[in-house]
Amino acid sequence: MSEPATEQPLKGYTVGITAERKAGDLEALLTRRGASVLRGAAMHTVPLPEDGELSAATAAVLAAPVDFVVVTTGTGFRGWLEAADSSGAGARLLEHLRPARLLARGAKARGAIRGAGLAVEWSAPSEESTEVLHHLLQHDLEGKRVVVQVHGNPMLEFQQALREAGAEVVPVTVYRWTDPLDLDALDRLIGAIVAGEIDALPFTSAPAAANLLDRAERIGKGASLREAMRSRVLLACVGPVTAAPIAEVGLPYSMPERARTAALVRLLAEELPARGR
Incomplete structure (x- = not known):
């Protein structure tokens, strides 16, 4: 049985996932709240x-x-x-x-x-x-x-x-x-962000945030990616260490009170509907 709309606050939104190790857990938490997900691991451990x-x-x-x-x-x-x-x-x-x-x-x-x-x-x-x-x-x-x-x-x-x-x-x-094993998936995610198809990007590690920005520069989409992230995408970082690469390039971001993946998803569920489209 599907969840009531009130329990799926992210229905109609698409969230990009740059994590590698926590990607499955993050996707499960997001889809449970109704979100569509596009994966593009930004680094490999x-x-x-x-x-x-x-x-x-x-x-x-x-x-x-x-x-x-x-x-x-x-x-x-x-x-x-x-x-x-x-x-x-x-x-x-x-x-x-x-x-x-x-x-x-x-x-x-x-x-x-x-x-x-x-x-x-x-x-x-x-x-x-x-x-x-x-x-x-x-x-x-x-x-x-x-x-x-x-x-x-x-x-x-x-x-x-x-x-x-x-x-x-x-x-x-x-x-x-290192770079992710599937660079094509990361490039597709970058393209989707630039095209306005991604509503939010939750980050769980600083290397993933840094390499997303770096990869966009390497494929000639650095400026357009940063502009999309600044104007159209809700950036959410699990903690200040993770947020450092985002802060260094002057992008706005939100952060949960507790450095937990579940808290990060709750923050998206609260802020995305409040922002509208």
Whole structure:
């Protein structure tokens, strides 16, 4: 049985999806509210074990005692531990991290730490990296080793602030981003945005937002894409980190109070009908 119209506030609207990993969940939430969906993943996630880089980072962590560990994402932290397990270093890594003070960026990171049998000293209430950095800088970091689990975004300013405070920073990058596997799908989405066929674009990651803009430049549609996004499309970002590439080019965007995919979809369901066409 179809849902009543009042429960399908997005009926008649078309939403573009640039996500890769969360595309299925996002599409299900949107279609349940009546939206039509056009997918065009804007990036592809490559686990670094495939490149051999993560094992080198793990070896650097194991080379000396660790004072602080910053866990930014649950997926990234679990991926790191799984990669260490596959190389035979999993148990040693867990024991090496156990005496450290583990800080979580949010609920999913906190859950991953606890799921590994480790203790969480502190978790950022806002689930933002800036709050984690502020908390860390309240400590005397001179000579301390700080492991930062990075997920795609290299967090260069975060790392530099810690180094300026005297810390030795050991970044652990679990994934890197590349162009999507299906560039044609992304190009079709860009074309649909420019043609006025897309009403909203929800973004769940900064790399997807950045690569959408970059790909449009590479195919000669950068200016027309930005104009369409500025004048006709509701841009919604799950959080300020995701919004950074959008903000950098001066595009307006909305953001839910909580950095959750479901909250992002609720925001679209509220704002799109209110905007009209």
